[in-house]
Amino acid sequence: xxxxxxxxxxAHRAEFLDLLCRLVTQPSVSAQGLGVPECAELLASMMRExxxxxxxxxxxxxxxxxxxxxxxEDALTVLIxxxxxxxxxxxxxxxxxxxxxxxxxxxxxxxxxxxxNKGQLLAHVLAVGSYLAxxxxxxxxxxxxxxxxxxxxxxxxxxxxxxxxxxxxCDLVVTSDGPMHDTGRPIVFFGVRGSLYVELxxxxxxxxxxxxxxxxxxxxxxxxxxxxxxxxxxxxGKVAVEGFYENVVAPTAYERELxxxxxxxxxxxxxxxxxxxxxxVGDLSHYERLMFEPTLNVCGLAxxxxxxxxxxxxxxxxxxxxxxxxxxxxxxxxxxDKVIRHVRRHSPDVEVVxxxxxxxxxxxxxxxxxxxxxxxxxxxxxxxxxxxYPSLGASMPDYIFTRVLGVPSIGVPLGNPDEHNHSPNENFxxxxxxxxxxxxxxxxxxxxxxAS
Amino acid sequence: xxxxxxxxxxAHRAEFLDLLCRLVTQPSVSAQGLGVPECAELLASMMRExxxxxxxxxxxxxxxxxxxxxxxEDALTVLIxxxxxxxxxxxxxxxxxxxxxxxxxxxxxxxxxxxxNKGQLLAHVLAVGSYLAxxxxxxxxxxxxxxxxxxxxxxxxxxxxxxxxxxxxCDLVVTSDGPMHDTGRPIVFFGVRGSLYVELxxxxxxxxxxxxxxxxxxxxxxxxxxxxxxxxxxxxGKVAVEGFYENVVAPTAYERELxxxxxxxxxxxxxxxxxxxxxxVGDLSHYERLMFEPTLNVCGLAxxxxxxxxxxxxxxxxxxxxxxxxxxxxxxxxxxDKVIRHVRRHSPDVEVVxxxxxxxxxxxxxxxxxxxxxxxxxxxxxxxxxxxYPSLGASMPDYIFTRVLGVPSIGVPLGNPDEHNHSPNENFxxxxxxxxxxxxxxxxxxxxxxAS
Numbered sequence: 046x047x048x049x050x051x052x053x054x055x056a057h058r059a060e061f062l063d064l065l066c067r068l069v070t071q072p073s074v075s076a077q078g079l080g081v082p083e084c085a086e087l088l089a090s091m092m093r094e095x096x097x098x099x100x101x102x103x104x105x106x107x108x109x110x111x112x113x114x115x116x117x118e119d120a121l122t123v124l125i126x127x128x129x130x131x132x133x134x135x136x137x138x139x140x141x142x143x144x145x146x147x148x149x150x151x152x153x154x155x156x157x158x159x160x161x162n163k164g165q166l167l168a169h170v171l172a173v174g175s176y177l178a179x180x181x182x183x184x185x186x187x188x189x190x191x192x193x194x195x196x197x198x199x200x201x202x203x204x205x206x207x208x209x210x211x212x213x214x215c216d217l218v219v220t221s222d223g224p225m226h227d228t229g230r231p232i233v234f235f236g237v238r239g240s241l242y243v244e245l246x247x248x249x250x251x252x253x254x255x256x257x258x259x260x261x262x263x264x265x266x267x268x269x270x271x272x273x274x275x276x277x278x279x280x281x282g283k284v285a286v287e288g289f290y291e292n293v294v295a296p297t298a299y300e301r302e303l304x305x306x307x308x309x310x311x312x313x314x315x316x317x318x319x320x321x322x323x324x325x326v327g328d329l330s331h332y333e334r335l336m337f338e339p340t341l342n343v344c345g346l347a348x349x350x351x352x353x354x355x356x357x358x359x360x361x362x363x364x365x366x367x368x369x370x371x372x373x374x375x376x377x378x379x380x381x382d383k384v385i386r387h388v389r390r391h392s393p394d395v396e397v398v399x400x401x402x403x404x405x406x407x408x409x410x411x412x413x414x415x416x417x418x419x420x421x422x423x424x425x426x427x428x429x430x431x432x433x434y435p436s437l438g439a440s441m442p443d444y445i446f447t448r449v450l451g452v453p454s455i456g457v458p459l460g461n462p463d464e465h466n467h468s469p470n471e472n473f474x475x476x477x478x479x480x481x482x483x484x485x486x487x488x489x490x491x492x493x494x495x496a497s
Numbered sequence: 498x499x500x501x502x503x504x505x506x507x508a509h510r511a512e513f514l515d516l517l518c519r520l521v522t523q524p525s526v527s528a529q530g531l532g533v534p535e536c537a538e539l540l541a542s543m544m545r546e547x548x549x550x551x552x553x554x555x556x557x558x559x560x561x562x563x564x565x566x567x568x569x570e571d572a573l574t575v576l577i578x579x580x581x582x583x584x585x586x587x588x589x590x591x592x593x594x595x596x597x598x599x600x601x602x603x604x605x606x607x608x609x610x611x612x613x614n615k616g617q618l619l620a621h622v623l624a625v626g627s628y629l630a631x632x633x634x635x636x637x638x639x640x641x642x643x644x645x646x647x648x649x650x651x652x653x654x655x656x657x658x659x660x661x662x663x664x665x666x667c668d669l670v671v672t673s674d675g676p677m678h679d680t681g682r683p684i685v686f687f688g689v690r691g692s693l694y695v696e697l698x699x700x701x702x703x704x705x706x707x708x709x710x711x712x713x714x715x716x717x718x719x720x721x722x723x724x725x726x727x728x729x730x731x732x733x734g735k736v737a738v739e740g741f742y743e744n745v746v747a748p749t750a751y752e753r754e755l756x757x758x759x760x761x762x763x764x765x766x767x768x769x770x771x772x773x774x775x776x777x778v779g780d781l782s783h784y785e786r787l788m789f790e791p792t793l794n795v796c797g798l799a800x801x802x803x804x805x806x807x808x809x810x811x812x813x814x815x816x817x818x819x820x821x822x823x824x825x826x827x828x829x830x831x832x833x834d835k836v837i838r839h840v841r842r843h844s845p846d847v848e849v850v851x852x853x854x855x856x857x858x859x860x861x862x863x864x865x866x867x868x869x870x871x872x873x874x875x876x877x878x879x880x881x882x883x884x885x886y887p888s889l890g891a892s893m894p895d896y897i898f899t900r901v902l903g904v905p906s907i908g909v910p911l912g913n914p915d916e917h918n919h920s921p922n923e924n925f926x927x928x929x930x931x932x933x934x935x936x937x938x939x940x941x942x943x944x945x946x947x948a949s
Contacts, residue, residue, distance in 0.1 A: 238709060242807040251771030256794045257690060257891030260822045261786035262766075264776050267795035267817075268726065275727030278720065314714075319703030321846075324716045334713035342708045343719035344810050349797035350818055355694040355853035357820045358796050365719075366802055368809045370712045394773075401807035439709030 050175035054482045057178075061171050061482070062154070062475065064091060068129075068163045069147040069156040075130035075197040081107040085193055088129050092189070095174030099189070102209075104201040107193030111212065114173045114187045121415075121492050122186040124215035125485075126446070127166030127222065128195030131158035132467045139469035153461075153472040160473035161466035165221040165459045166191055168481030172489060175482070184493020188215055195222075198402060199442045206449050217415050218446040218454040219488060221481065224462045226432045228308060231484070233420050234434035234456040237441045238339070239371035239406035241380055245270060245388065246364045246396040253349060253358040260359065267348035267363040273392040274365060277341055282326040284341045286387045292374040296337050299412050300435040304332040307432055336436035339380075340370045366400065370440065377403035407443035409453040411435055418495045419455050422487035426480065459484060502627035506934045509630075513623050513934070514606065514927065516543060520581075520615045521599040521608040527582035527649040533559040537645055540581050544641070547626030551641070554661075556653040559645030563664065566625045566639045573867075573944050574638035576667035577937075578898070579618030579674065580647030583610035584919045591921035605913075605924040612925035613918035617673040617911045618643055620933030624941060627934070636945020640667055647674075650854060651894045658901050669867050670898040670906040671940060673933065676914045680760060682881040683936070685872050686908040688888035689895045690791070691823035691858035693832055697722060697840065698816045698848040705801060705810040712811065719800035719815040725844040726817060729793055734778040736793045738839040744826040748789050751864050752887040756784040759884055788888035791832075792822045818852065822892065829855035859895035861905040863887055870947045871907050874939035878932065911936060 054061070068091065073084035085101045085108045092099035092112045099112035110129065116122075134144035134157045142148035147156035154164070169189070176183050190213060192202055206213060225231050247266035254263050279285045296304065309331055315323060326334050344367060349360030371380060385397050410416060411433060423431045437456070446454040459481035460466065461474040506513070520543065525536035537553045537560045544551035544564045551564035562581065568574075586596035586609045594600035599608035606616070621641070628635050642665060644654055658665060677683050699718035706715050731737045748756065761783055767775060778786050796819060801812030823832060837849050862868060863885060875883045889908070898906040911933035912918065913926040 238712075240709070240809065242809070249772065254770070255891065256792070256796060256820050257692070257822055257889070258787075259770075260690075260792035260794050260820075260890060261778055261781075261790050262775055262783065262890075263770055264772055264774070265795055267798050268730065270798070271723040271726035271795065271817075272730070274720065274723035278724070318706070318711075318715055320701065320716055322716070323714055326713055329713075331714065338713050340708070340712035342712050342811055343717055343723065343800065343815075344708060344808060345801035345803045345812065346719050346722070346798040346815060347800075347803040348795065351797045351799040351816075355818065355820065356796060357692070357694070359794055360797065363795075363798060364803075365723075366807065368708050368712075368807065370709055437709070438712060438714075439707065 048179050050172065050179050050181050050486055051483065053179045054171065054175040054486065058479055065154060065159070065164055065167050065478065066147040067091070068167060069158050070145055072145050073130045073158065073193065074133050075107055075194050076133050081130055081193045084129050085110050088191060092170055095170065096177035097170065097173060097189070104205045106201040109193065109205060110189065110191040112189035114177065114183055116183040116186045116493065120185045121217065122188060122215040123492055124188045124190055124213060124218045125169045126218055126220045127169070127191045128162045128193065129166065129191050130193045130196050131161065132196050136469065141470060149475070152476065153474050154478070155470060155472045157471055159471055160460040160464040161471060162195070162222050164473040164478050165481060168459055168478060169221065169485045171482050172485030175486065183489065185489055187489065188213065202442055203445045203449060206445050210450065213450060215452055217452055218450065219419065220454065220456050221459045222456070223458040223466065224460040224464050225458055226308070227462050229462060230429040231423050231427045231431045232434060232458050233423050233431050234437050235411045235416060236373065236408035236436035237406065237443045238436065238438055239375060239377055239404050239444065240440035241369040241371060241377040241403045242400045243367050243381070243384060244364055244398045244400050245273065245367060246362065246398065247392065248362050248394065249359060250361055253361050256357040256359050263359050265359050267360050269392055269395065270348065270363040270365055273388065273395055274343060276391045277387065282324060284339065286341070286383050288383050289339065289380065292376070293339065294373050296333060296435060297412070303411060303433045303435050304330065304336065307332055307434065335438040336434065337372055339372050339375060342368050344368050370438065371406045373406045373408035375406060377405055404440050404442050405444035405448060407447045407454060408436060409447060409455060413453055414495060415453055415492065416455060418491045419457065419488055422491040423457055423484055426484040426487040457484065500631050502624065502631050502633050502938055503935065505631045506623065506627040506938065510931055517606065517616055517619050517930065518599040519543070520619060521610050522597055524597050525582045525610065525645065526585050527559055527646050528585050533582055533645045536581050537562050540643060544622055547622065548629035549622065549625060549641070556657045558653040561645065561657060562641065562643040564641035566629065566635055568635040568638040568945065572637045573669065574640060574667040575944055576640040576642055576665060576670045577618070577621045578670055578672045579643045580614045580645065581618065581643050582645045582648050583613065584648050588921065593922060601927070604928065605926050606930070607922060607924045609923055611923055612912040612916040613923060614647070614674050616925040616930050617933060620911055620930060621673065621937045623934050624937030627938065635941065637941055639941065640665065652854070654894055655897045655901060658897050662902065665902060667904055669904055670902065671871065672906065672908050673911045674908070675910040675918065676912040676916050677910055678760070678884045679914050681914060683875050683879045683883045684886060684910050685875050685883050686886035686889050687863045687868060688825065688860035689858065689893045690888065690890055691827060691829055691856050691896065692892035693821040693823060693829045693855045694851065694853045695819050695833070695836060696816055696850045696852050697725065697819060698814065698850060699844065700814050700846065701811060702813055705813050708809040708811050715811050717811050719812050721844055721847065722800065722815040722817055725840065725847055726795060728843045729839065734776060736791065738793070738835050740835050741791065741832065744828070745791065746825050748785060748887060749864070755863060755885045755887050756782065756788065759784055759886065787890040788886065789824055791824050791827060794820050796820050822890065823858045825858045825860035827858060829857055856892050856894050857896035857900060859899045859906060860888060861899060861907060865905055866947060867905055867944065868907060870943045871909065871940055874943040875909055875936055878936040878939040909936065
């Protein structure tokens with residue numbers, strides 16, 4: 046009896062761990078321009094050693110690694126997205142072992158990128174590699190798209206995808222990044238909120254003024270800014286910018302059912318946050334607020350004197366940083382226009398400046414047959430029931446897959462909850478690494494069965 | 498024909514300037530504890546040399562110099578208030594001659610304290626000295642109260658006055674501090690606005706939160722603070738704190754007439770401030786807003802991220818510094834209570850913390866016979882028509898005289914408009930110094946005539 050991919054993967058854990066260690070040893074800090082192209086070459090050569098056709102392709106920034114392993118001609122094509130770049134490792138002193146010297150302790154591999162995202166992308170590569178090594182025919186076509194700029198905001202990913210629609214053509218994108226649920230249960234998620242960031246700048250006199258000599262005479266931009274911001278929300282917590290909710294789509298009955306099954310301990314959350322009560326927005330449930338409700342959030346305020354004690358001035362300038370989280374089918378450009386119109390109407394002299402990049406929201410239906418198969422694959426590969434999120438509250442450029450490539454996109458995080466991504470002592474539990482390979486094998490297998 | 502005090506003063510200008518130079522040479526920086534008691538002793542001994550009974554009296558801080566020169570037993574008593582301490586001289590590099598090496602250039606004496614306030618208090622001392630030197634009977638009793646902590650906010654003046662009501666008993670306080678009108682016309686003012694300073698502190702979670710993971714879930718203290726501040730003013734600019742205007746006294750017809758005579762060039766003011774329009778408060782006129790209208794002014798805002806670009810957080814904390822300028826007969830304690838009640842009602846979780854000291858407003862009627870005499874004396878001593886201010890917009894602890902001592906208090910600034918008080922290259926035009934002595938002589942003379 047011939048060995049199947051799962052048995053092969055089980056038998057080659059030590060080798061697979063060595064491959065991950067080689068990948069972590071190669072720094073690839075996109076923010077610092079450290080070792081990124083070298084890591085792309087290493088990853089591509091590693092994939093080729095496993096029998097995957099892999100090339101390093103240029104972008105306007107750091108290169109992507111593209112790979113493919115064919116299945117039957119009429120089979121589904123799944124595109125595995127990941128990123129081989131890592132967060133800066135600083136502060137070095139806080140690491141118990143050096144970030145680029147991967148070290149196994151207590152059943153975990155410690156090192157920058159161990160889980161975010163080298164370990165997780167490699168789990169998929171090794172699943173395909175196990176098919177190829179055992180001569181087992183892949184039941185689906187698999188493509189790999191690993192970018193080198195995710196930790197810097199993926200500034201060139203949209204352009205690359207838009208220019209390579211043929212190369213990347215697929216039926217489904219699967220991404221494994223981030224941690225599983227705090228309870229240790231796996232997560233499958235079907236979207237992210239979009240984001241839009243603006244700064245509101247109110248100006249008064251050309252210099253700070255003595256509040257005694259000019260109080261009642263000179264305009265106060267700090268008050269004007271507060272007044273403007275107060276107009277942006279209704280008493281029930283809803284955003285009062287006209288047309289803000291115009292394209293918002295309510296959850297389906299199935300999505301509501303999924304949300305009702307997500308663990309929720311509001312008391313523990315309140316204790317963790319140190320708050321007496323959580324925000325309320327209309328009469329929405331907790332997860333509906335987080336997944337299906339756009340936000341308008343004041344990230345920062347600055348005006349006049351902020352030091353100790355008192356300084357009696359009328360500030361010359363006041364500014365607020367505001368971020369918005371957008372949900373399907375809101376469009377950042379449209380929302381920006383609406384915010385500008387709101388400001389024009391209420392405080393015509395306040396300037397609106399966009400900061401950073403805007404990302405569109407992304408949403409895949411969890412009711413699609415492919416969606417259901419992926420959840421089922423994760424269920425089979427895990428000892429614990431998956432937690433299914435109709436969406437995350439956070440933002441990622443997932444719209445590039447759902448809107449530019451135009452296919453469903455599903456997130457299957459493989460990291461342990463305490464992976465410490467972006468922090469010192471990032472680690473990947475070896476058990477999760479090996480189970481991740483199993484999860485990938487299960488996804489490939491079920492998608493193959495579904496299409497046949 | 499014997500020499501009168503005015504002739505004596507004219508003949509002794511060089512000697513008087515020497516005295517001022519001696520006083521400026523002695524540093525007396527209350528904020529830095531530099532030379533203050535030494536300056537008190539120097540000033541007292543100088544006054545004694547001029548025939549004034551002068552002593553240095555302790556307070557809980559730096560000492561006061563008290564002096565007296567008797568007039569007829571049943572005559573009025575005028576108390577001249579001033580301060581012998583000075584602002585820190587920094588930055589030294591910006592001075593064309595060292596701050597404590599008084600230097601005459603272009604008809605001005607340059608040095609820290611030359612005008613603020615050594616030159617101005619000395620003008621009064623020298624006026625009395627000129628009476629004594631010429632054997633001319635003083636037509637009023639004159640008392641001097643010169644403190645050493647004015648530039649540090651007069652923290653012990655109220656206590657000293659309250660504990661020495663008998664010593665300081667008088668019919669009127671005259672203070673010469675600050676500059677004359679920009680046009681070079683003298684100013685007489687009859688009050689100041691009070692002040693109250695609070696910080697509003699809104700708290701959310703115990704740490705800044707990821708706005709994607711918690712947006713819609715966690716409370717946002719920056720928004721709450723803006724909403725609260727917006728409730729504090731009505732659309733017409735009036736303060737919306739309940740009872741805020743309860744004790745406010747409208748100007749009398751005479752005060753309105755005085756305000757109508759104060760020069761006003763709103764176009765030049767707007768150009769100087771770089772604003773298209775000035776603040777409006779109801780339908781109040783410019784000077785009524787500044788002199789008879791309390792303010793509630795945002796001096797500073799701070800929350801979350803204030804650096805360049807974007808950071809997507811829900812701030813843990815937001816705070817606003819707010820100062821209020823109060824008018825007769827508002828009481829800082831009462832207003833603080835009202836502000837706290839307003840905050841309790843609108844944002845019960847926001848903390849109100851008083852910062853710095855509060856000063857009550859102070860108001861003397863410009864219609865009193867003594868008030869009219871002082872204005873008339875200034876008119877006689879000056880080539881230009883005095884500008885009479887029912888009040889200043891700024892705050893000084895003048896209430897100590899009107900409320901604690903319980904007498905009228907009138908301000909007669911003697912400094913040139915470009916005296917640069919608190920700045921490098923502080924200076925006192927010699928012409929104003931000598932005219933100030935004349936103004937003091939005129940005040941003494943007219944008050945004497947008025948009472949007889």
